[in-house]
Amino acid sequence: MSAQQNTKPDHVKLIKKLVFTVVFMFGFGFALVPLYDVFCDITGLNGKTSNSAASQSQVVDVDRLVTVEFIAHTQGRLPWTFEPEIKRIKVHPGEHHEVNF
Amino acid sequence: MSSIENSATDHHDDHEHHGAPKGIMRWILTTNHKDIGSLYLLFSLLMFFIGGAMAMVIRAELFQPGLQIVEPNFFNQMTTVHGLIMVFGAVMPAFVGLANWMVPMMIGAPDMALPRMNNWSFWILPFAFLILLMSLFMEGGGPAFGWTFYAPLSTTYSGDSTAFFVFSVHIMGISSIMGAINVIVTIFNLRAPGMTFMKMPLFVWTWLITAFLLIAVMPVLAGAVTMVLTDKYFATSFFSAAGGGDPVLFQHIFWFFGHPEVYIMILPAFGIISQIVPTFSRKPLFGYSSMVYATASIAILSFMVWAHHMFTTGMPLAGELFFMYFTMLISVPTGVKVFNWVATMWRGALTFEVPMMFSIAFIVLFTIGGLSGLMLAITPADFQYHDTYFVVAHFHYVLVTGAIFSIMAGAYYWLPKWTGHMFDEGLAKLHFWLSLVSVNVLFFPMHFVGLAGMPRRIPDYATQFADFNAIISIGGFAFGLSQLLFVAVVYKCIKGGEKATDQVWEGAEGLEWEVPSPAPYHTFETPPTIK
Ligand SMILES: [Cu+2]
DSSP states (O other): OOTTTOOOHHHHHHHHHHHHHHHHHHHHOOOOOOOOHHHHHHOOOOOOSSSSSOOOOOOOTTOOOOEOOOOOOOOTTTTTOOOOSSSSEETTTTOOOOOOO | HHHHHHHHHHHHHHHHSSOOOSSHHHHHHHHHHHHHHHHHHHHHHHHHHHHHHHHHHHHHHHHHSSSOOHHHHHHHHHHHHHHHHHIIIIIHHHHHHHHHHHHHHTTTSSSSSSSSHHHHHTTTTHHHHHHHHHHHGSOSOOOOOOTTTTTTTTSOOOOHHHHHHHHHHHHHHHHHHHHHHHHHHHHHOOOOOOOOGSSSSSHHHHOOOOOOOHHHHHHHHHHHHHHHHHHHSSOOOSOEEEGTOOOHHHHHHHHHHHHHHHHTTHHHHHHHHHHOOOOOOHHHOOOOHHHHHHHHHHHHHGGGOOOOOOGGGGHHHHHHHHHHHHHHHTTHHHHHHHHHHHHHHHHHHOOOOOOHHHHHHHOOOOHHHHHHHHHHHSHHHHHHTTBBBBHHHHHHHHIIIIIIIHHHHHHHHHHHHSBBOOOOOHHHHHHHHHHHHHHHHHHHOOOOHHHHTSSSSOOOOOGGGHHHHHHHHHHHHHHHHHHHHHHHHHHHHHHHHHHHOOOOOTTSSSGGGOOOOOOSSSSOOOOOOOO
16 A cells, blocks of 8 residues: 555566457457347347348339429539429329439 | 645756746657647637637538528538547647646656657548648548548548548547557556555546557558548549449448547547546545446447447348437446536535536536437437438537536636646626527427428528528527637736636545646656655
């Protein structure tokens, strides 16, 4: 406890422990990479996408009608005009449509 | 007491032999904890103004909707570098500076345990920030991906300056780690006889725990920036789904560092407030040991809450519940602290000197920041608040009116001890009141624009937010200008002023108040005896 009795070697022992902690935590940061995968595997939580394409619904829902509105902006004082040709379109969910800008 | 004064005057006599050398080399080669403390504090003040200037650019651009002053890419660089500078350049070095000055004096040690390393840990810091700041002038500009440098913004979509960003963060990390090791070794090995752990002042306790947090998480940050570096330049795929990695993994690693980091920036603040409130209440701190245990439990809990920053990444329900409850749990030890400060003031003989005014403002305003943090912890509500100005309001309340106000309080509290002069009380009070009013004009309306849906990190916004943003900007300019008063007070106090007594403040207790003012270059070369 006394400061007088604490000489250099005492420091060295403590510093070694602390430096080991630093190195260990640096390694731990990298260990999180495989640990993350393992954790997701075991628990089945989250994880990566399955790499298979999601199937798209081909059914057009004719009972519902949704309104889609289009806007466009140009940055600052650019000498352009960039606008949608039609401002608003009503479509059935699942339908394909093309709109020009 | 008298023995201390004797030994202190003894040193005064042989100042010629091992006192402060003269000229610039004194500062470059110094291994004296007081010199290095001053260097840290002055450096952090400089960084505070550089980071503040960037905040002024941000607020000037946001004064009106539309793009007026800067390009969006430059705006993004400003938000990014403002955050990095304030966190790593202003708040953290200021606390390290205070630790350097005060920790040895508070525990009766002659200096820090590792003085040469201390010199290094300061002097690499200016280079880190020089690199970061110079990258702003590169072709393509500096880092623009936010201070959180999320992948793939920092890997796939970042500019050439990213390598410099990574390098400078590495240097900052090394500096912090060396500083932390120094603090731990000093506190473990250099306490004066009789200074047991449970007799240590709370500033020393909170810094000890902060230092452990630093050595635990700064290496993880170093790992994260290294992975960003190799992903960007050396074709690894830690965070790239195309190569089998995962961008969400970045957020896990970053916030595993990031949440303890916020306690690195607030635990020393708790320590400072716990020193000041008893002094001006003329009562011992209420619940000393509960303060120590509360600090330790906050530190431990800080490792178990990181994913509350990631509720909107598509986490499973179990994860959301776990991180929500653990985050809320932190408010218990924090509440203990606020209760103890108020209980210390209860029926105390209060006086309202400037350090006390900043401390009381800290207690009230930090609690507001804590409360908005609690709101953000509620997972379903967070989906609404996430990435809005509500978050900006929250972390500025805990960092500006929390961390920065505590640093101001500490600076005013110890300034007479450092310089030997009392500061200009009138000017300091003006600084306090202007700061208090303007900081609330600046940050309080951000809660409302955030709740109304204004996203953060944007140079332009929908016109319904125009009035509030104009008010916020005015508050911002006022707060920025008010801080010049602080520089004036410090400058005047260094140059001269009424002579400070050794105790400085009537109710002040502790070893640092038993040495003369200004504190001599060497203190406690023979350890004091602790009652
Ligand atoms: Cu957090």
